[in-house]
Amino acid sequence: MTDPVAERAEAKSAEHDLEERIARVAFNADGLVPAIVQQWDSGEVLMLAWLDAEALRRTLTTGRVTYWSRSRQEYWRKGDTSGNIQRVVSANLDCDGDVVLLKVEQTGPACHTGTRTCFDGRDLGAVAADLDGTPAT
Amino acid sequence: MTDPVAERAEAKSAEHDLEERIARVAFNADGLVPAIVQQWDSGEVLMLAWLDAEALRRTLTTGRVTYWSRSRQEYWRKGDTSGNIQRVVSANLDCDGDVVLLKVEQTGPACHTGTRTCFDGRDLGAVAADLDGTPAT
Numbered sequence: 001m002t003d004p005v006a007e008r009a010e011a012k013s014a015e016h017d018l019e020e021r022i023a024r025v026a027f028n029a030d031g032l033v034p035a036i037v038q039q040w041d042s043g044e045v046l047m048l049a050w051l052d053a054e055a056l057r058r059t060l061t062t063g064r065v066t067y068w069s070r071s072r073q074e075y076w077r078k079g080d081t082s083g084n085i086q087r088v089v090s091a092n093l094d095c096d097g098d099v100v101l102l103k104v105e106q107t108g109p110a111c112h113t114g115t116r117t118c119f120d121g122r123d124l125g126a127v128a129a130d131l132d133g134t135p136a137t
Numbered sequence: 138m139t140d141p142v143a144e145r146a147e148a149k150s151a152e153h154d155l156e157e158r159i160a161r162v163a164f165n166a167d168g169l170v171p172a173i174v175q176q177w178d179s180g181e182v183l184m185l186a187w188l189d190a191e192a193l194r195r196t197l198t199t200g201r202v203t204y205w206s207r208s209r210q211e212y213w214r215k216g217d218t219s220g221n222i223q224r225v226v227s228a229n230l231d232c233d234g235d236v237v238l239l240k241v242e243q244t245g246p247a248c249h250t251g252t253r254t255c256f257d258g259r260d261l262g263a264v265a266a267d268l269d270g271t272p273a274t
Contacts, residue, residue, distance in 0.1 A: 021261050036173050036182055043180020045173055048236045056261075063266030087266035094255040095248050099185045101256045105268050111232050118231040119238045124158050124193075129200030129224030131242050 018060065022053055026097040032068060033100055035059075037110065040089040040103035046110035047118040049078075051100060056091075063088050065104060084108040155197065159190055163234040169205060170237055172196075174247065177226040177240035183247035184255040186215075188237060193228075200225050202241060221245040 027033050032050040039046055049067040051059065055075060058066040065086040069076040079085030086104040093100060111118040164170050169187045176183055186204040188196065192212060195203040202223040206213040216222030223241040230237055248255040 017262075024261075034171055034185065036185060038180075038182055043175075045175055045182065045238055048171065048173060048231065060261060060263045063264055087268060088263050089265055089268070091261040091263040092256040093259045093261055094185065095250050095252075095259070096255075099255070100261070101182055102263075105266065113232050115232075118233075118236070119229040122230045122232070124161075124197060124228040124230055124237070125154075126197045126225050126228040126239075127200055128226055129242065131224060131226070 018057065021060070022056055024093060024097055025053070025056065025100070027053065028098070030070075032070070033098060035065075035067070035100040035102050037065070037086065037102045037104055037106075039106050044117055045119065046104070046106055046116075056100070059088060059102070060091060065102060079107065082108070082112070084110065086110075155194065158197070159193055161230060161234055162190070162193065162237070164190065165235070167207075169207070170235060172202075172204070172237040172239050174202070174223065174239045174241055174243075176243050181254055182256065183241070183243055183253075193237070196225060196239070197228060202239060216244065219245070219249070221247065223247075 025033050031052050035051050037046045052068040055066045055068045066077045085107045089103040091102050109116050162170050168189050172188050174183045189205040192203045192205045203214045222244045226240040228239050246253050
């Protein structure tokens with residue numbers, strides 16, 4: 001047996017809870033927050049993109065990642081053009097509330113250049129530290 | 138046998154090469170680029186922080202990660218106060234040149250709150266997608 005009044009109350013409460021979670025985000029002066037996107041099982045960092053409150057709302061509720069495109073000034077549901085969709089596994093906020101970590105299941109390459117991640121083959125040539133326990137100075 | 142003239146020429150060439158790599162970075166209007174920081178072996182995303190050209194130069198050449206602190210407006214070599222240092226393993230630029238991925242060896246917790254990463258226990262409650270192959274709509 002369903003109770004329509006109880007159902008409506010529950011839906012309203014879930015919506016309220018969602019808005020409370022979104023209100024915890026410290027969006028920047030442009031109303032955006034950076035999202036780090038990581039393949040949930042391999043740990044690969046795939047890309048970084050930007051969310052406004054509405055893109056975050058869609059990402060948290062639909063199972064598909066939606067961004068705000070700063071260059072095109074429009075919502076961009078990843079994969080709608082390329083087919084390389086991102087299914088949402090989890091979303092976490094950082095300690096300062098100004099970065100989101102999205103764990104996703106990435107279909108195909110994440111990068112528009114066709115590489116798996118946006119960081120493939122783009123080495124900045126850092127001098128690596130000695131990891132054998134020598135204190136770095 | 139060392140040839141001081143050849144040595145000086147080599148040092149100058151290395152410096153030129155470093156400046157060329159830094160010049161590839163598309164810093165934002167504030168002269169900053171976000172750095173995603175990842176534990177190199179476990180794949181944990183530890184934090185996001187910001188670099189200016191000089192912080193990037195120090196990070197690429199010294200084996201220790203140095204940031205620009207936007208709140209304190211000063212250079213911040215991670216771990217100098219807390220002991221929780223970050224040794225550099227690699228640095229990559231993304232496809233648009235406006236994000237850096239730093240792989241590091243993190244000593245202790247990365248987060249100033251004492252958690253291993255800045256994202257621990259800060260779940261935004263996303264509705265997870267069905268990962269069994271059902272096409273997400």
